[in-house]
Structure formats: structure tokens, C-alpha cells
Amino acid sequence: xxxxxxxxxxxTGVIDPNEQIKLAESxxxxxxxxxxxxxxxxxxxxxxxxxxxxxxxxxxxIGAARxxxxxxxxxxIADREITFGGAAEVTIDAxxxxxxxxxxxxxxxxxxxxxxxxxxxxxGLATYSHQPGxxxxxxxGDHTSDVELSGAQEVPFRFFVTGIDVxxxxxxxxxxxFGDSWFEGVGTTLSANRRSVDVLNARLTHGWVVNNGIxxxxxxxxxxxxxxxxRFDSDAxxxxxxxxxxxxxxxxxxxxxxxxxxxSATTEELIAGFIDLADxxxxxxLRIHAATIGPxxxxxxxxxxxxxxxxxxxxxxxxxxxxxxxxxxxxxxxxVADPQRPDYIRPEFDxxxxxxxxxAGAAAMAATVDxxxxxx
Numbered sequence: 001x002x003x004x005x006x007x008x009x010x011x012t013g014v015i016d017p018n019e020q021i022k023l024a025e026s027x028x029x030x031x032x033x034x035x036x037x038x039x040x041x042x043x044x045x046x047x048x049x050x051x052x053x054x055x056x057x058x059x060x061x062i063g064a065a066r067x068x069x070x071x072x073x074x075x076x077i078a079d080r081e082i083t084f085g086g087a088a089e090v091t092i093d094a095x096x097x098x099x100x101x102x103x104x105x106x107x108x109x110x111x112x113x114x115x116x117x118x119x120x121x122x123x124g125l126a127t128y129s130h131q132p133g134x135x136x137x138x139x140x141g142d143h144t145s146d147v148e149l150s151g152a153q154e155v156p157f158r159f160f161v162t163g164i165d166v167x168x169x170x171x172x173x174x175x176x177x178f179g180d181s182w183f184e185g186v187g188t189t190l191s192a193n194r195r196s197v198d199v200l201n202a203r204l205t206h207g208w209v210v211n212n213g214i215x216x217x218x219x220x221x222x223x224x225x226x227x228x229x230x231r232f233d234s235d236a237x238x239x240x241x242x243x244x245x246x247x248x249x250x251x252x253x254x255x256x257x258x259x260x261x262x263x264s265a266t267t268e269e270l271i272a273g274f275i276d277l278a279d280x281x282x283x284x285x286l287r288i289h290a291a292t293i294g295p296x297x298x299x300x301x302x303x304x305x306x307x308x309x310x311x312x313x314x315x316x317x318x319x320x321x322x323x324x325x326x327x328x329x330x331x332x333x334x335x336v337a338d339p340q341r342p343d344y345i346r347p348e349f350d351x352x353x354x355x356x357x358x359x360a361g362a363a364a365m366a367a368t369v370d371x372x373x374x375x376x
Contacts, residue, residue, distance in 0.1 A: 007174050007241025009042040009107070009166035012132055012158055013184070013214035015225040016055035017125035026128045029119035029159070031063075033144055035074055035137040036115045036158055039193050041201060042174070042208040043108040044166025049082055049100040049115065052162045053092040055127040060092040060160065063120030064144045067103060070112040074137045075148040079116070080105050089120070097162065107166060109201075109208060116144040117160060129158040130224070131215035133185040133195055156190060163210075165240055173207035173375040174241040178228065179248030182294060182332070182365065183213025187351030187358055194359040199366035207375045209246065210239065216256060219249035219273045220265045224256075229273055237284050244374050245281050248332070249273070250293035250316060251355070254309040264305055267315045274316075278325040289373060290326045291365075292317045292333040297343035298354030310343050328373035335368045336361050 017026030049067065053060040065088075068079030083101045084090040092098050107113060120142075136159065137152035177183040177197045185195030197211040212235045216224030225231065228249050236245050253265035265273075274290060281288035293313050297306050317333055320326075336357060338344045345354060349361030357365060 004167055004169055005241070006048065006165045006167055007042070007172060008163060008210045008239045009044060009047065010038055010040050010164040011176070011210040011212045011239060012129045012162060013212045013217070013225060013235060014052055014054060014127050014129050014162055015214060017128060018055065018057070019223045026125045026130070026157070028123055028125055030122040031120060031141060033116055033118045033139050033142060033149070034159055035149055035152070036161060037070065037134045037136065037191070038113045038115050038164060039134065040107050040109060040111050040113060040164065041210050042166055042172065043111065044168045045106050046102050046167040047105050047107055048102050048165045049161070050097065050163040050165070051092060051100070051160050052097045052127050053094055053160065054097055056094045056124060058094055058122070058124045060123055061120040062090050062092070063118040064088060064142055065100070065118070066116045066144045067105060068114050070114045073148070074114065074152055076114050079145065102167065113164070115161065118142040118144045126159045131181060131184050131186050132156070132158045133188060134158065134191055172241065173243040174239065175207065175209040175244035175246055175374060176236045176239050176242050177209050177211045177213055177246050177248070178232070178236045179213050179291070180217045180252055181213065181215035181356060182248050183211055184215045185213070185362065186215045187353070187356030188362050189359055192359070194362055196357070196362040196365040199363045200369055203366065203371060212236065212239070213248070216252055217249070218252040218256060220253050220269050221257060221262065223260065229276060232277055232280060237280065237286070242286060244287045244289065246289045246291070246369065247277060248291040250313065251296050254312060255296065255299070255304040255306060258303055258305055264309050264312065267312050270312070270316045271319055274320070275325055287327040289328045289330060289369070290320055292320050292329065292331050294332050295337045295343050295345050296355045297341070298345060298350070300353050301355070328370050330368040330370065332365050332368050335364045
């Protein structure tokens with residue numbers, strides 16, 4: 001007998017706009033409509049929306065919310081009202097999150113939805129995703145039901161959203177891509193859905209992978225976003241329908257902290273963090289798969305300890321390749337490193353900053369995942 005169940009059809013990691021170290025600035029809202037493009041990883045017979053005020057310092061008043069299939073640009077097709085406990089308006093307290101009522105909107109994997117939120121009152125800096133690889137449209141006033149948002153400001157961020165669940169009637173497995181910008185897709189073409197996770201999903205014949213990467217995120221320390229160790233429960237273990245977790249961490253632990261005068265993670269700290277995630281995933285009955293740490297010696301951003309941290313990267317990678325604490329390892333490092341200069345990204349895979357992968361590099365990363373190890 002088949003049973004309906006809710007599983008994750010889309011996820012996005014969010015960060016605190018009040019953090020001291022930022023890769024991009026958030027913004028405030030007040031009586032505005034923000035219309036998000038949401039590229040669905042998985043499909044189902046109905047949807048429900050997850051909104052967040054996790055890092056807000058003031059209550060978040062949603063005056064209206066609607067969701068629709070996307071026609072083109074900001075134009076919608078036959079939208080549906082979103083309610084919360086039967087109400088069209090809702091206030092989300094500072095630090096709180098909310099799941100909508102079910103919405104009768106069948107959706108297919110790979111389809112784009114447009115999610116429109118009228119933020120009715122002043123918000124303070126918004127909880128947001130700062131590198132989602134997709135745009136949002138913003139206009140003044142409540143235009144949630146407008147077919148198209150003419151004259152809208154286009155911004156490459158996502159606000160107040162953490163995910164969309166889909167209703168399915170089978171045992172579709174779900175994996176969570178949990179990590180940093182190499183999952184979130186920094187360096188790939190904006191609005192083209194060519195992130196490594198998108199390419200991985202195109203390889204799958206059943207199940208799907210939702211993307212909870214956060215650009216700049218570190219496994220062992222706070223900023224950008226809560227550390228991987230801290231957010232693992234909410235952003236991986238508690239994702240509805242999850243059976244597998246893929247992790248990609250390390251570059252930011254080694255070099256990003258220098259922006260705030262923080263030391264690089266040691267080999268021992270990184271290995272301990274990886275083991276902690278593996279133990280917690282297995283205790284929850286889930287499979288977990290880890291990526292090796294990719295090359296970054298060509299990074300163009302100043303002030304980073306690029307060469308000094310290579311011995312740590314190599315030592316951690318050697319441990320990853322030989323450990324048995326994970327269900328599988330996908331060797332991203334060897335797939336994208338320049339054979340002549342193995343601490344550097346191959347030129348044809350370099351986005352241009354020496355630290356992130358372009359579309360071809362993201363595809364090469366996706367190809368390293370052993371599909372026979374997922375969902376089995």
C-alpha cells in the first residue's frame with residue numbers, strides 16, 4: 001500500500017546578515033514584494049514552503065504569499081495562495097521558522113517555480129542566501145498576484161526561504177549536498193543551473209540531491225554561516241526524506257579565517273570534524289559520502305594563506321582517501337587539479353578566481369560521485 005509523505009524538493013542554506021565577515025551584504029525590506037526563482041530538484045503532487053526569520057532581530061510580517069509555475073522572467077502561470085494555519089497573513093518571530101499549509105500545485109523535477117512574498121513591515125537585515133546562483137525580483141508594495149513584475153530590481157540573492165517540500169507517494173530517496181561554495185555553485189553561470197549538484201542530479205536515474213551548500217561555510221568554525229558541525233542537524237539530518245549526505249568542506253577552514261584574523265584549521269581539527277559528521281550520520285541510520293579538498297593555490301583574493309596551508313590540505317586528503325569512516329569518497333581534488341601544478345585548479349575548470357569551478361569544473365566534480373554508493 002502506498003502512503004503519501006513529504007520529502008525535500010528544494011533546499012537552500014541561509015546565513016546571518018549580522019555576521020562580521022561577509023561575502024555579500026544583505027538588505028532590509030519594508031512593504032515590498034520579493035519574487036524568488038526556485039529551481040526544483042524533485043517533484044511531487046503538492047508543495048509546502050519553508051520560511052525563515054532565523055537570524056532576524058525583528059518580527060517578520062508576511063502580508064501575502066503566492067507560488068506559481070514560471071513562464072519566463074518574472075512572469076507566472078496560474079498562481080496559488082500560500083496560507084499558514086489557514087491564514088493568508090502571518091508574523092514569524094525573530095529566530096523562528098515556519099512551514100506553510102499544503103498547496104495543491106503539482107511540480108516536476110527540474111521545473112522553475114516563482115515564490116512571491118510581500119514583506120509588509122520593516123524587517124531589519126534579512127536572513128538570506130548570499131550566493132544561490134539565481135536571481136530574485138523586488139518591487140515596492142504588494143504585487144504578489146501580479147502576472148509579471150515590471151521594472152523590478154534584480155538581485156542575485158534569496159531571502160527568507162529555506163526550502164520547499166513535495167508530496168510523493170513512493171519511496172523516493174533524497175540526498176543532501178552539505179558543504180560550501182563548491183556545492184552552492186559559485187563560479188558557475190548565474191541562472192543556468194550548472195552547479196555540481198545540478199549536474200549530479202542529471203546523472204541520477206532515481207532519487208535526487210538537494211543543495212544545502214553555503215558559500216564561505218566552514219566545517220570547524222562560525223562565519224560564513226553556522227559551522228558545518230553546528231548546522232548538521234538542521235540542514236542535513238532533519239531534512240525530510242534524507243537517506244544520504246554528501247559533504248564538501250575544507251578550503252574555507254584553511255584560508256577564509258584570515259579575513260578575520262583567525263587561524264587556519266589544523267589537520268587534526270579537520271579530521272576530527274569529518275569523523276564527527278560521519279558518526280552522527282551513521283547514528284541516524286544514514287549513509288554519508290565525503291569529497292576530498294580541492295586545489296586553491298591560484299586564489300586571487302589577497303591576504304589568504306594559500307601556500308602555507310597546502311601541507312594540511314594534502315594530509316587531510318590522504319586521510320580521506322584511506323579512511324573507512326565514510327560510505328564512499330569522491331575525489332574532487334584529483335579530478336579538477338592541474339596535473340602540472342596539483343595545488344592549482346586546471347585552467348579549463350577555473351572560474352577565473354583560482355578558487356572556484358566554472359561550469360566544466362562543476363561537471364567534472366559531479367562526475368566523481370559513485371552513483372552505485374548512493375541510495376543503496
